[in-house]
Amino acid sequence: MPASVVERRLHFVVGKGGVGKTTVAAALALALARRGRRTLAVEMDVAGRLPAVLGGAPPPDLSVISVDGRAALEEYLGLIIPVKRLLASIFSSRIYQYFVAAAPGLKELMTVGKIWYEATREERGRPAWDAIVVDAPATGHSLQYLRMPQAARETFGVGLVQREATKITELLRDGRTTAVHLVTLAEEMPVAETLESRDQLRSLGLPLGHVIVNRLHRRHFDAAFLERLRTAASTVPAAERALLACVRERAVEESGWSEINATYIARLRGELGDAPTIELPFLFVEEFGRTEVEQLSRLVEAGLAGRAEAGPRRRSRST
Amino acid sequence: MTFRELVERHRIVISAGSGGVGKTTVAASVALWGASVGRRAVVITIDPARRLATSLGLETLGSEPREIPAAGIGPLRGRLSAMMLDQKGAWDALVERHAPPEARARILANPFYQHLSQAFAGSQEYMAIEQLCVLVDSDAYDLIVVDTPPTRHALDFLEAPRRIGDFLDRRIVKWFVRPYFSAGWSALLAMNRTAGFLLRRLEQATGISALAEISDFFTSMSGLFENFQPRVERAYKVLRGAETAFVLVTGPEEQVLGDAEYLSSKMAELHMPLKGVVLNRVHREYRPPGRGTRLGELGPEDVEEVAHAVARALGGGGREARELAANFVDYQALARGESLRLEMFRAGLPRGVPVVQIPNFARDVHDLASLAAMHAHLFGAKAAA
Numbered sequence: 001m002p003a004s005v006v007e008r009r010l011h012f013v014v015g016k017g018g019v020g021k022t023t024v025a026a027a028l029a030l031a032l033a034r035r036g037r038r039t040l041a042v043e044m045d046v047a048g049r050l051p052a053v054l055g056g057a058p059p060p061d062l063s064v065i066s067v068d069g070r071a072a073l074e075e076y077l078g079l080i081i082p083v084k085r086l087l088a089s090i091f092s093s094r095i096y097q098y099f100v101a102a103a104p105g106l107k108e109l110m111t112v113g114k115i116w117y118e119a120t121r122e123e124r125g126r127p128a129w130d131a132i133v134v135d136a137p138a139t140g141h142s143l144q145y146l147r148m149p150q151a152a153r154e155t156f157g158v159g160l161v162q163r164e165a166t167k168i169t170e171l172l173r174d175g176r177t178t179a180v181h182l183v184t185l186a187e188e189m190p191v192a193e194t195l196e197s198r199d200q201l202r203s204l205g206l207p208l209g210h211v212i213v214n215r216l217h218r219r220h221f222d223a224a225f226l227e228r229l230r231t232a233a234s235t236v237p238a239a240e241r242a243l244l245a246c247v248r249e250r251a252v253e254e255s256g257w258s259e260i261n262a263t264y265i266a267r268l269r270g271e272l273g274d275a276p277t278i279e280l281p282f283l284f285v286e287e288f289g290r291t292e293v294e295q296l297s298r299l300v301e302a303g304l305a306g307r308a309e310a311g312p313r314r315r316s317r318s319t
Numbered sequence: 320m321t322f323r324e325l326v327e328r329h330r331i332v333i334s335a336g337s338g339g340v341g342k343t344t345v346a347a348s349v350a351l352w353g354a355s356v357g358r359r360a361v362v363i364t365i366d367p368a369r370r371l372a373t374s375l376g377l378e379t380l381g382s383e384p385r386e387i388p389a390a391g392i393g394p395l396r397g398r399l400s401a402m403m404l405d406q407k408g409a410w411d412a413l414v415e416r417h418a419p420p421e422a423r424a425r426i427l428a429n430p431f432y433q434h435l436s437q438a439f440a441g442s443q444e445y446m447a448i449e450q451l452c453v454l455v456d457s458d459a460y461d462l463i464v465v466d467t468p469p470t471r472h473a474l475d476f477l478e479a480p481r482r483i484g485d486f487l488d489r490r491i492v493k494w495f496v497r498p499y500f501s502a503g504w505s506a507l508l509a510m511n512r513t514a515g516f517l518l519r520r521l522e523q524a525t526g527i528s529a530l531a532e533i534s535d536f537f538t539s540m541s542g543l544f545e546n547f548q549p550r551v552e553r554a555y556k557v558l559r560g561a562e563t564a565f566v567l568v569t570g571p572e573e574q575v576l577g578d579a580e581y582l583s584s585k586m587a588e589l590h591m592p593l594k595g596v597v598l599n600r601v602h603r604e605y606r607p608p609g610r611g612t613r614l615g616e617l618g619p620e621d622v623e624e625v626a627h628a629v630a631r632a633l634g635g636g637g638r639e640a641r642e643l644a645a646n647f648v649d650y651q652a653l654a655r656g657e658s659l660r661l662e663m664f665r666a667g668l669p670r671g672v673p674v675v676q677i678p679n680f681a682r683d684v685h686d687l688a689s690l691a692a693m694h695a696h697l698f699g700a701k702a703a704a
Contacts, residue, residue, distance in 0.1 A: 018339010018575075049574055219646055225639060232632040239608055240628055243617075246605040247629060247643050250650040256681025284649035286656030288573065 005209050005276070006032070006304045008179045010119045010171070011133045012146065015183030016193050020214040023293060024183045024280070025135035026053040030297035031304065033062040037130035040118060042067055044111055044145070050135050055290035065118075069107030070100060072114035108145045109165060116168045119177070143200055146172060146180070172206055179209025184268070186213050186261040191268050198272070208275055210303065213265060215282040217257035226251055257282075278303030322673040323698040325595045326353065326462075329564040331455065331557070333465045335476070335586075336568035337578040341599040345568045345677075345697075346466040347401070348690040352698055353462035354399035355392075355691075360462040361400040363450060384454070392687045400460070402450075409446040410436035429536045444479035448554045455557055477558075477589050484551035564594040569664075571601050571657035576664050583668070596672055597697070598661060600679040602654035605647075618655070619648045 011032075013025040022043075029041040041064045043050040051064050058064060074091060081087055090096050100106060121128040136145065172178050180201055184194040194211065201208050226248055233244035269277065280299055283292050326332060326349060334346035346362050353360035361384045384400040414426050426432050435442060447465065454463050467476045557563065565586055569579035583593050607617055617625070626644035630637055665674060677696045680689070 016339070017337065018570075022574075219642070221639075221643065221646075229629070229633060229643070232634070236632050240632065242608055243605065243625065243628060244632055246603075247625065247647045250647050251643055253650070253679065253681040254646050260681070284653050286652050286659075 005179050006035070008175075008177055008209075009127070009129065009131055010115070010178040011131065011209065012136050012178070012180045013134060013183060014136045014143070014180055014197060016190055019183050019185050019190055021183045022049050022053055022135050023288075023296065024181075024212050024214060024300070025133055026050060026293050027280075027297035027300045028181070028304075029054070029062055029131075029133040030059070030293065031301035032131040032133065033059050034297070034301065036061065038128075039063070039131045039133060040065065040129045042115055042118070042132060042134045044068075044134065044137055048135060053293060055293070067111050067114045069109075069111040072110040073100060073106065076110060076113065109168075112145055112172075113164055113168055116171055119171065143197065143204075146201075146206055147204055175207040178207055180206050181209040181212055183212045183214055185215055186264040186268065188264060191264045194268065195271050198275070211268065211272060211275055211277045212300070212303075213268065213277060213279045216261050216265070216279055217254055217282050218261070219254045220258050221251040221255045223255075226255075276303075276306070320671065320673055322595050322597075322675045325564055325566075325673055326698070329562055329594070330461055331451070331463045331465070331560075331563040333467065333558075333563065333565045334568055335467045335565055335582060337575055337582075340568050340570045340575055341677075342568045343466045344690060344693070345566070345597050345599065346464045348693040348697060349566075350401070350462065350464040351392075351399055351687065351690050352694050353464070354395045354397040355694075357396035358462040359398050359400075359460050360464065361402065361454060361460045362464040362466065363402050363404060363447060363454070364466040384460075387687075392691045404443070404447050404450055406443045406446050407436055409450065410442070426536060431536045435536075442479075442483065444476040445483045445554075447476070448480055448558065449550070452553060452557055477585065477591060480551040480554040480558075484548060558591055563591075565591055566595040566597060567593055568597045568599055570599055571661055573660060576660055580664065580667060587669075593669060593672060596668060596674040598674060598676045601661065601676050602650055602657055602679055604654035604658045605651060616655075617648075617651055619652055622648045 011028060013021055013028060015021040015024070025041065029039050033039040039062045041050055041054065041058070041062060043064070043066050048066065054062070054064060074087075077090070078087060081090070115132065115134060118129060119132050182194050182197055184190040198208060198211075229244065229248050229251075233241050233248065236244065265279070278300060280296055283295070285292060320328075332346075332349055334342045334349070336342045343364060346364070350360040350362035363384075384402040386398060386400045410432075411427065414423060414432075418426050444467070447467075451463065451465055454460055567579055567583055567586075569575055586593050605617060622641075622644050625647055626637075626640045629643050630640035633640065668674070675697050677693055680692070
């Protein structure tokens with residue numbers, strides 16, 4: 001029986017572009033850190049938005065790093081080739097540049113390898129981190145990363161890399177340590193892609209964590225009632241008429257999104273079976289900032305603990 | 320110039336922007352409009368999620384443009400075709416065309432080749448540009464709309480020809496093609512003691528024999544790569560040509576606008592100037608007409624006032640009125656933030672670039688009718704500003 005998701009050490013947050021993956025990864029990292037777990041938030045590739053989303057000053061139990069395949073490879077080679085001058089001449093040679101660019105999946109493997117290293121590293125006889133949250137690149141790409149260690153085992157000759165790849169694969173597949181969370185919106189294309197990713201995870205033997213449905217609209221306005229408002233609006237003075245038209249327009253929009261969301265969340269649930277989901281509301285704010293990430297992290301925390309999420313929020317700025 | 324004139328005056332429109340902003344639907348909508356006004360239009364997507372296929376209500380797209388029947392939106396004066404780039408297929412076709420028959424199977428199975436054709440950064444984008452060049456030369460289309468992958472990758476799109484060009488640089492390729500290379504490290508060792516030592520060390524450390532594979536690949540493909548640089552130059556000529564318009568698609572969210580700004584500065588750097596901007600999924604801010612309202616703005620603090628106005632008009636219905644008012648001010652907060660950010664974003668754009676705005680439709684845009692519904696905002700009276 002896999003350990004409860006919140007107990008696991010390695011969390012990958014995966015989703016297609018534009019679904020709020022980085023925000024959700026930040027919220028998850030905050031939620032874990034708040035429970036007193038020493039948490040490492042990892043962004044893949046350089047110059048991501050994770051530090052900005054975490055608001056510049058993460059809480060004491062939360063650290064943020066960037067992992068880049070090429071740097072990880074150099075660090076790794078530094079471990080096996082300790083002579084600094086030798087290393088420097090390797091890194092500056094054109095052949096090495098080729099080697100890195102051309103070796104199939106080497107960069108991806110090294111990225112995941114670095115994460116693995118952090119996940120298994122110990123300090124003073126205990127794991128250096130209780131939890132690692134990885135903000136993975138957009139869907140197709142991140143599965144490419146997670147697939148890499150397995151692919152590497154098959155394609156690379158016998159050597160250090162293959163041994164490393166085997167260890168990494170075992171860790172990634174271990175449902176006691178690892179969870180891959182899928183972030184989505186309750187709309188047609190993101191849901192389709194999420195279900196595809198779920199199938200791919202299954203065929204790769206990687207443990208699915210939570211499916212996190214972001215930006216849900218939940219207010220329905222009765223169509224007949226809105227029609228009545230339209231009729232009524234035509235009888236009031238012009239100044240108010242424009243206001244009422246806008247009130248109605250926005251009610252129609254909200255109802256429209258709520259309906260789309262309801263349809264696709266039903267489809268998602270139907271297809272997912274018993275995979276746990278966490279639902280996050282759309283937040284109506286002028287500027288999405290640290291306060292909102294905090295707010296979402298509370299909901300993620302509740303969702304991880306299996307508690308029903310608080311009902312639809314009216315506004316995040318209630319005062 | 321208006322956005323409409325921009326599309327009228329260009330043969331190639333490239334839709335760029337970060338993930339999830341609606342690039343693909345904008346590209347498809349532009350092509351559909353072109354077809355509706357009599358042009359022979361084609362839209363190419365390279366998105367692996369096959370979004371365009373879904374957007375156009377097609378189950379599959381081939382690597383050849385396929386004409387789309389304009390069901391449900393009335394007759395088109397021109398023609399609309401669409402294609403989904405099959406990246407792997409395009410590389411394989413290149414191999415078929417250029418590699419000697421006896422080497423083909425070996426190349427297709429070569430791990431380095433598989434990496435280059437599937438995962439090398441920019442490889443997919445490069446193939447899209449190759450495909451674009453083919454369509455440009457074919458004369459079968461007078462409006463070619465290209466959809467691109469998300470921002471970080473959209474940069475790859477701009478830089479792909481150069482990157483691939485560097486990678487397949489003739490001088491380097493020649494070096495790899497030298498017969499002693501595939502003979503193994505000992506030969507190389509004789510040539511250059513240090514390099515040989517380093518490489519052997521690398522190979523031992525990693526267990527990868529990538530260099531032998533590279534050498535094998537280039538040896539089999541040398542004919543093709545001899546001519547690669549001119550192809551790269553041709554690609555840049557098309558991308559930078561007067562016939563080509565880069566259109567930036569963005570949403571009103573802060574992070575998305577940040578990406579858009581970055582992309583637009585990068586375009587300028589690469590001499591692929593931005594010619595149009597589509598602000599997609601924008602909420603309109605409500606501004607009270609006339610005087611007598613505080614500062615001409617309406618915000619969350621005015622929720623009671625709005626509820627009263629609604630209740631007055633309806634002659635009662637307090638609870639519903641409050642819910643409507645709460646919803647209204649929620650969207651007002653959203654709209655106000657968007658309008659402030661968009662104002663700043665627009666101020667930073669090069670002068671004279673037409674900007675159009677598409678409202679946030681409360682529906683999934685996935686069929687021709689909903690693509691056509693965007694036309695009023697892109698090309699119609701509503702796009703005049």
